[in-house]
Amino acid sequence: METIAPLWLWIVFVAFVLGALFVDFVLLKKQGAHEVGVKQALNWSLVWVGLSFVFNALFWWAVKDSTGSSALANEKSLEFLTGYLIEKSLAVDNIFVFLLIFSYFSVPPVYQKRVLMIGIVGAIVLRTGMILVGGWLLAEFHWILYVFGAFLILTGVKMWWAAGQEPDLNDNPALKLLRKLLPVSKTYDGEKFWTVENGKRIATPLMMVIAMVALTDVIFAVDSIPAIFAITSDPFIVLTSNVFAILGLRAMFFLLQAAASRFHLLNYGLAVILVFIGSKMVLIDVFKIPVAVSLGVVLGILAITMLWSAKTAPNT
Template sequence: MDTIAPLWLWIFFVVSVLAALVVDFVVMRNQGAHAVGVREALRWSLVWVLLSLAFNALFWWALKGEHGVEVANTRALEFLTGYLIEKSLAVDNVFVFLMIFSYFAVPPAFQKRVLMIGIVGAIVLRTVMILLGAWLIAQFHWLLYVFGAFLLITGIKMWRHAGETPDMEANPALKLLRRVLPVSSSLDGEKFFTLENGRRIATPLLLVVALVGITDVIFAVDSIPAIFAITTDPFIVLTSNVFAILGLRAMYFLLAAAAEKFHLLSYGLALVLAFIGTKMMLIDVFKIPVFVSLGVVATILAVTMVWSLKTAPRIVRGDSGS
């Protein structure tokens, strides 16, 4: 697997991610179980975005010294495009997480810990998937066409089913987990296991953690090939993916408060996948410049979000005097 990043930058990336996770866990432990408000979610979202941009600036500086400004500009733009794509596709994760928490009636105070565990698992699994994917593409170039066709078909399916609410009772992963694990009828605080009739069994919160992890893996099958359409450098694919995932928890609490206002965003995400899939299939015929891809993705998301806000369903409040 060829990568343009120097070894010291790989080491710096790994150390930075580990340090960020440790700090996040320490802060979470000191705060204890509590519901994350919009202001706190917005503050942490800005922190993660600024950290991602700072890392990209360091990446640009490192490449500028070794390969020149032109190469540095191109690679930094690839990171930014990959980050935006992963960040936008993660919105679908957020809406599914919201549905899972609602289905199991998980109090907001307990959701933070579940998402943190899910993020750590997502980073590990996605790292394996990205490195494996980079190796496969390096060995079999034709896989890019397969990934492209898959993204295009996924985009079409997402468009057709946009706005539909998934049926949790029909979820095969949930059915399998319930067969494998005996589960208590109610939560026991933030515990994953509890005693019931003298027997140690799982709580619904453990099912929630498992479903969050499974959901992320499923969405990674879409998002990771999408970034490979921008670049095949494993360093850029991995770093842009991980930095987007690090801010997923804060983005969840931010979007959860305004989920209804972005009710049309699924259509925009479907167009993004279809565009990236088409770009990937045309890679050996016509290479779409990175800045064009960034512009198209940003425009689609901006238009869809504005359109959602303008057509957001109004909440009709009941008459308090009745």
């Protein structure tokens, strides 16, 4: 797998991710369990988006410095921006599922932050492995692109069909299996994943929540990673755009939690985006859609869907 990114930029990226996780797990941990307000979530969301653009500017400079080509630097930075936007958009659907899980298990708001922090680390590790495997498969077997494309089209159609339906965790087979494997307490024990009842060590509902969040990460990684490979095959761009989208997931969760009803039609837009990206992959050897066009289509679909959602949002 070849990448245009120099080694020092890989080092900067890894250092940045480790620094971000240090802030989340060490510095913010001193705050203790607390409910994240809309203002705090908005500020952190703006910080993560801003840092993503700063990193993209650094990436542009690194490509131009190493190749001497501004045109190539523009192309690669546009690939990062498009990939980041696609992954960020698909993360919204991920967040809606998190909202469902938290609501189903009645997770107290003060404990939700820790669950999301652990989920983010799991998602980074999982997606890194899947991206490396996916990149190797594409390098060895070009026809995998058609498989990825067809899968995204089918996923988009399925998402459109299910968009107007209310999801139900009661019939979730993974949840049923977890309940059979793990005895679970009826009440929370602070932020603990394990507690002791009648002399036996059993899981708390928070452990079930973590397990369901991890399962959700797996499902959405299978959907979103092929989508970014439709934009670029450079493993650096694929990985960094994914990770930057994930790092802002926690703040975006609390932000969308307060305005979920205003984006009730967003899943329809995400379904159309998946079908578009899947079609782009299937047609890649017939007609290659420029990255700038892909970015414009994704932005246009999101803008139309969000405006449509705001206009038809139910009164609260």
